[in-house]
Structures are given as structure tokens and as C-alpha cells.
Amino acid sequence: MLQFLFIQSLLAAKVCYDQVCVIATPVKSQTCFTIHSAYEGWNAIGVGSDRMSGSDIVIGWQNSTFGTTLVNLAGKGHFRPQINAHQVAYLVPLFDPKPEWSAQSFSFCRPTLVEKDSLNPVTANSKYILAVSNTLPVNVDSSSSSFGYHDKRFIFDLDATIPTAYIVHGVRDSPPRGNPDPTASIPYDQILMMHGLSMVFAWLIAPFAGIFIARYLKAQLGHSWYIAHKLIMGLVGIITVVSVTLVAMYYSQPHFSNSTLVGNIHVKIGLTVLILVFVQILLGIVSNHLFDKDRQSVPWWDQTHWWLGRTLLVLSVFNVFLGINLYYSDSSVPGFVNLICGAVLGIALCAFLYGEFVLGATIHVGYKEIPDQE
Ligand SMILES: *[C@@H]1O[C@H](CO)[C@@H](O)[C@H](O)[C@H]1NC(C)=O
Numbered sequence: 001m002l003q004f005l006f007i008q009s010l011l012a013a014k015v016c017y018d019q020v021c022v023i024a025t026p027v028k029s030q031t032c033f034t035i036h037s038a039y040e041g042w043n044a045i046g047v048g049s050d051r052m053s054g055s056d057i058v059i060g061w062q063n064s065t066f067g068t069t070l071v072n073l074a075g076k077g078h079f080r081p082q083i084n085a086h087q088v089a090y091l092v093p094l095f096d097p098k099p100e101w102s103a104q105s106f107s108f109c110r111p112t113l114v115e116k117d118s119l120n121p122v123t124a125n126s127k128y129i130l131a132v133s134n135t136l137p138v139n140v141d142s143s144s145s146s147f148g149y150h151d152k153r154f155i156f157d158l159d160a161t162i163p164t165a166y167i168v169h170g171v172r173d174s175p176p177r178g179n180p181d182p183t184a185s186i187p188y189d190q191i192l193m194m195h196g197l198s199m200v201f202a203w204l205i206a207p208f209a210g211i212f213i214a215r216y217l218k219a220q221l222g223h224s225w226y227i228a229h230k231l232i233m234g235l236v237g238i239i240t241v242v243s244v245t246l247v248a249m250y251y252s253q254p255h256f257s258n259s260t261l262v263g264n265i266h267v268k269i270g271l272t273v274l275i276l277v278f279v280q281i282l283l284g285i286v287s288n289h290l291f292d293k294d295r296q297s298v299p300w301w302d303q304t305h306w307w308l309g310r311t312l313l314v315l316s317v318f319n320v321f322l323g324i325n326l327y328y329s330d331s332s333v334p335g336f337v338n339l340i341c342g343a344v345l346g347i348a349l350c351a352f353l354y355g356e357f358v359l360g361a362t363i364h365v366g367y368k369e370i371p372d373q374e
Contacts, residue, residue: 012096013162017154020132023096024122024160031122031160032109034095035060036102041133042147043104046075048120050127050155056120057081057129058089059147060106063140068106071143075129083144086119112161124161130154191250195243196327202239203316204341206232208348211309216355218362226288233284237277244274266326269319273312280308298363317345 012025012034019038022045024031037043040062046055055075063069070091073081089110098105113121120126131150139145210232218225283305290301324337355361 013158013160015128015156015158017130017156019101020130020154021099022128022130022158024158025095026112026161027109029112030109031112032092032095032107033058033160034105034107036096036099036105037132038101038103039132039134039151040103041135041151042137043106043133044073044131044150046129046131047110047122048126049075050129052076052081052129052131054120055129056084058108058110060091060104060108061137061140061147062104068104069137069140069143069145070106070108080146084119088114088119122160124159126158126160128156128158130156191246192327195247196323198239198243199316199320199323200341200344202236202243203313203320204344204348206236206239207309207313207316208351210236211313212351212355215361216359230284233281237281240274240277244270260326262322263326266319266322269315269322273316273319276308276312280305280312283308 012023014021014023016022020043021034021036023034023036025034026032033045035043035045042059042061044057044059046052046057049055052075057073057075058070059073059081060068060070068091070089072084072087072089074084075081089108092107092109094105095107096105110122111119131153133148133151135148135151137145137147210229213221213225213232214229221228283301287299287302287305290299320341321338324341328337
């Protein structure tokens, strides 16, 4: 068997770039890959996609006894790849002798075609993504060890279904753009989670309370309504700025590419809201300063403040749900999170029905209303 494999390996499709080579060898119903790499951390190859998302990744690194820890991962768009439930790839003795320059060499085989839809088949048109790092995973002997971002990645097309005598196919280098790896101290998925949680609070909870107080509780609260409204909405503004900045700071492709339509819309709405939040806060301050207790109608700046506020709220609520679905686009649990957030929104809307029909809106016009002195 081994001899057979070795003879086969004389014919192979090979791609080299920088200081890493991939050699693909079809062997019966299997396709075997060999990686030679000068990168001393981990080396990974993904099959079936030119991005991490949707890619069947096999990662390998040298363990403490100079063997290789090999793990099948499922590529996620916004997350570190997760351990794949289907551990189909298995280590085999090296197909191709380790070159002088290589720090890590290993060979593995996996089925060329797969029975279930759960894995990408190796086809003539398969796309590949190769990622390499000079930093070893935290625990080299554990297949569930965490590991940092790649130092480089390469995307290429390769026909691994026919043995081609050492033909180098087109290789496209695609180094990560954006900000450098923030190291493993705060993984990107956690940043997104913080962004999401803070935005849920800032746009699904807080503004409803702020508007509720302004619209229905002026009479009950007296002048405190304005202080409460100002504090809550100021908090919404601050959280929005911090939360968007956080994501922008750790923006790092390809983990955060807005190449999908939904991702693009989410970012555009988010930035629009971010800018308009400042306008809205300014309008609030102006309206308060120009407040005249004897006024007979609501001036345009007040009305603009109301309508801009409502528009921002609708946009942001929509964006929160877009964000939830983006975040969970690679996983199967968005339904549950959507349900919880939908319930929060439902409670807020019920409170508004109660306010509108039971408490009634308080609008400061003429002498009937409680004057606001600030
Ligand atoms: C290192 O990897 C090899 C396989 O390449 C394995 O046989 C060996 O047990 C591993 N060593 C440790 C300490 O896990």
C-alpha cells in the first residue's frame, strides 16, 4: 500500500507560494495532500471555497514529540473555524520527502467525494485557501487547542483530480488587510459578541425607555423627565460610538469582509445611524434651549427631533436583526436569538400601546402643560 502511494506521488498537482507548497495526489477514492512549509506555527488548507466561510479546513502543527496534530475544521465567516463534526482527514506517512527549507511537512488523505453534503468534494474546479502562521497553538498536543490568526493566506485553484506532473497553477496571494491581528487576547468572535450585545441594549431596550419617558411620563416625572431622557439617550449615543469603534478597530479581513449584500447593508445602515445620532443629540439640545413654555405649536426643530429619533430607531432595530443574522449566518441557532430579541421588541411595543392609549402623550403646547425650565 505504502509503496503504491509513493509511486502515485511521483505524479501530483503542486502549488508553491512564498515558503509553502501544497501537493495534491489522487489515490483511488481519496485525495491526499502534502504540505511543506517554512512556517513554524500551524499550516492549514481549506477545500471548496476561496474564503474561510464554507471551507473544509484541515489544520496541522508539530506536536511535542515531532509528530503532527491534525484537525478537521469547518470554516466560519466571522469566527475562528470550529472543530468539524466530520473528522474525515487522516495523517499518512509523507508522500513527498521533506525539503531542506521546510519546517513542517505532513501528508493527509481525505475522501475525494463525500456522501453527505456536510463536506465539500474535491473536484476539478475546487477552490482552495491556504493559511499559515509562525505561531504555534497554545497546546500543541491537543486537537482542540486554540490558535491565533494566520500570518498569511493564499487562494488558488487546483485540479487535484488528475495527477499532473508538478504543474504550478496560478496562485493569488491574498494577505489579510485591515488591522493586524489583535492577538488571541480578545478573539474576533468575542469582539463581535460585545458589539452585538451592546447594540441590543443601545437600540432594542434603551431608546424605547427614553422615548417612553419623553412622550408619556412628562406629567408624572415633572422636570426629571428631561434629565432621564438626556441620560438614557446620551448613553445610547456613547454606546453606539464605542461599539462601532470597537468593530472598526478590530476590522480584519477576511474575517470581516462586507462582501455579502446583508453585510454591506448592515455596515451602511450602521454608519448612517452613527452620523445621525450626533445630529439627533444636537437637535435635542437645541430644542431644549429654545423651549418656550408659552408656545402654541411644536416648532420644526422639535418635530425634526421626534421624527429623526423614530427613523433612527426603526433603522437600528432593523439593523440589530440584520446583525444577529449575520453573526449566526454560519450556525444553526439564529432562531433562538431572533426569538428573544423579537420578544424584547414585542414588550417595548406593548409598552408603547399602553402609553399611547392609557397614559396618553404629553406634548408641551400652551399653558396647559408643565413648563420645562432647563
Ligand atoms: C504527536 O503526533 C503523532 C502523530 O503524528 C502521534 O503519534 C503522537 O502520539 C503525538 N504525540 C503526542 C504527545 O500527542
